[in-house]
Amino acid sequence: MxxxxxxxxxxxxxxxxxxxxxxxxxxxxxxxxxxxxxxxxxxxxxxxxxxxxxxxxGPAGMTSPVAYWDVPDIEAKVAELTAAGAAVREAAHDVGGGRLVATVTDRDGNVLGLIQDR
Known part of the structure; x- marks a missing residue:
């Protein structure tokens, strides 16, 4: 899949x-x-x-804990999640040292974090 x-x-x-x-x-x-x-x-x-x-x-205004899933290709995973119905909350961006993070929300508003090291 x-x-x-x-x-x-x-x-x-x-x-x-x-x-x-x-x-x-x-x-x-x-x-x-x-x-x-x-x-x-x-x-x-x-x-x-x-x-x-x-x-x-922080800058993202988290109100509850957010788990960040380790993925090899953050852009591909964001695309896959949005195609499945998730909404981008925070687009993929570098937070230092080549580490990329992004967040999406599922249809119930739960925040899913993604993380990729280059």
Whole structure:
């Protein structure tokens, strides 16, 4: 069915209202200190997955956690999803280091994240 299969969930981003408090809770949950720790983003690497904390939902205005599915061709997967009825919420764009992300919504408004490393 797909020329661009998913390789599993690689990243889950959580919007938080208080980054310092959230960082303490997630560090206790995961048993690790964050690998990325800035005023606009805190990221943990655990069990091959990235768990990120985004204050205020970040520029995309997230209101709930978003899982990012690892795909080899983000443009092809966005096209496939929109052909199936999804709507583009955030077009594919580079977030640094050659990493591309995009989000779409399914027909019920659930946000699906896609991520591709070049």
């Amino acid at each position: 797909s020329d661009s299969p998913v390789r599993g969930i690689r990243t889950v981003l959580h919007p938080v209202s208080d980054l310092a408090r959230a960082k303490a809770v997630y560090a206790a949950l995961l048993g690790e200190e964050p690998r990325t720790d800035s005023s606009y983003y805190v990221g943990f690497e655990v069990g091959g997955q990235h768990i990120g904390l985004v204050p205020g939902g």
